[in-house]
Amino acid sequence: MSTGPRREPPHSRRYHETATQPELRLPAGDVTEGVVRVGDTVRRPHQPQSLAVAEYLDHLERVGFPGSPRYLGRDDSGRDVLTFLPGHVPGDPVEPWATDERLLTSVGRLLRALHTASAGFAADRGFAAPAGSTWRRDLVPVHLPAPEPQPELVSHLDVTPQNVVVRDGEAVGLVDFDLAGPTTRLTDLYNTAMHWVPLCAPEDLRPPWDVVDQLSRLRALVDAYGATSGERSSLLDLGIARADVSWERMRASAEQLGGGWARMWRAGVGDMILRRKRWLVSRRAELAAALV
Ligand SMILES: Nc1ncnc2c1ncn2[C@@H]1O[C@H](COP(=O)(O)OP(=O)(O)O)[C@@H](O)[C@H]1O
Ligand SMILES: [Mg+2]
Structure with a gap:
């Protein structure tokens, strides 16, 4: 693979084409x-968070994490x-193979590996983005109903099916x-569970998710991740509390960034978040029993 120069810091790293090749649209x-x-290679528009992300990807490369792209x-x-x-x-909607339980448990293991590999990154500066860049979240000022928990690490935070690469x-x-x-870690695990169990009200389960057993999938994911008993007992309350935070963040992104965020908001993602919250509250006892 042509990797171009790799040693410069992300902000001055240039990628030199080695050949003229066609551009293929990705999903x-x-x-x-x-x-x-x-x-x-993949080409993506440069964004305000790009260099913070690049530094994180450099860290993952340095510690030998094999499951992330390299920033060239x-x-x-x-x-x-x-x-x-x-x-x-x-794809979106996912193909039936994406609901396979073996895939689900491998997602749990991959998330654990990512968290292990991420440990310590940027900890000495309180996980702040590097000078001259920003984390995506800080781009959209929002008044939150509850403070975010004290960060423990930098992580992916968007492990949707469409962001996971599958082999065999x-x-x-x-x-x-x-x-x-x-x-x-728990926020990232909850977020991953939300997308992969998935955790949402039954009326929002689109095929092929409409036939899955949410309780057993939640258990399988959390087991594969290797969650502690403390994490298992906090997961649902975190999810319930996060609903209001997610609702505010989605609305703020739709208002301030427009584009795909506004499209998702118009398509009713805010109401879906509130239906999820009601479902988590009403099924809390059963979900909690499935987790321990
Ligand atoms: N580094 C990569 N390796 C393989 N496929 C990729 C890579 N980056 C993106 N893709 C593919 O392109 C799709 C869209 O890219 P993505 O970076 O996820 O954009 P978006 O922010 O719009 O979700 C992904 O769902 C995946 O199928
Ligand atoms: Mg994506």
Whole structure:
């Protein structure tokens, strides 16, 4: 694979083309316009959080985490260049194979590996973004109903099916670190469970998710992640509390950033978050029993 210069700090790293290759459209995600594949690389528009993300990806590379793209620099058009991770990525809506339990448990293990690899990164500066960059979250000022918990690490925070690379039925890679930032392990685990169990009201379970057993999948994911008993007993209350935070953040992103965020908001994501919260509250006892 052509990797271009790798030793410069992210802000001065340039990617030099080694050959002229066609640009192939990648499946559109929710938010980022213009993500394309060129040979062994992916090009994404440069964003305010790009250099903070690049520094995090450099850290993951340094500690030998195999499941994240490498940041190769910026190309002649100023786009971010990352390595392409070969494999299958679930579409939207997901294909039936994406609901397989073996895939779910491999997602839990991959998240654990990411958390282990992320430990210590940026801890000496309180997980702040590097000078000249920002975490995506700090781009959208929002008045939160409750304070965010004290961060323990930097992590991905958007482990949706469309951001997971699958080989031989198992999750081997994570892409799209746009929302990465300071957080807690439990927040990232809850977020991952939300997308992969999935945790939502039954009326929001679109095929092929409409036939899955949410209780047993929650248990399987949390077991595969290796959650402690303390984490298991806090997970649901965290999810219930997060609903209000997510609602505020989604609304603020829709208002301030527009684009895909506004589209999701118009499509009713805010109401879905509130239905999820009501469902978590009403099924709390059963879900809690499934977790221990
Ligand atoms: N580094 C990569 N390796 C392999 N596939 C990728 C990579 N980056 C993106 N993709 C593919 O392109 C899709 C959209 O890119 P993504 O970075 O997730 O954009 P968005 O922010 O719009 O979700 C992903 O769902 C995945 O299928
Ligand atoms: Mg994505």
